[in-house]
Amino acid sequence: xxxxxxxxxxxxxxxxxxxxxxxxxxxxxxxxxxxxxxxxxxxxxxxxxxxxxxxxxxxxxxxxxxxxxxxxxxxx
Numbered sequence: 001x002x003x004x005x006x007x008x009x010x011x012x013x014x015x016x017x018x019x020x021x022x023x024x025x026x027x028x029x030x031x032x033x034x035x036x037x038x039x040x041x042x043x044x045x046x047x048x049x050x051x052x053x054x055x056x057x058x059x060x061x062x063x064x065x066x067x068x069x070x071x072x073x074x075x076x
Contacts, residue, residue, distance in 0.1 A: 013046065015042045
């Protein structure tokens with residue numbers, strides 16, 4: 001996991017926890033190998049989403065960002 005990610009991405013974290021629980025109780029390599037892959041994929045998703053969020057918030061300028069500009073939604 002990326003410690004610099006300060007957001008809560010519940011679905012990836014829940015999936016990763018589920019995969020870790022399966023690995024804890026399963027010893028069949030035919031089951032463990034795909035589960036390890038899926039767990040690694042969830043970790044990468046969590047990191048990429050966190051990086052994307054960080055990039056967006058770093059570049060966010062409330063004066064120019066339409067979501068925070070009330071005049072953008074004002075009817076003319």
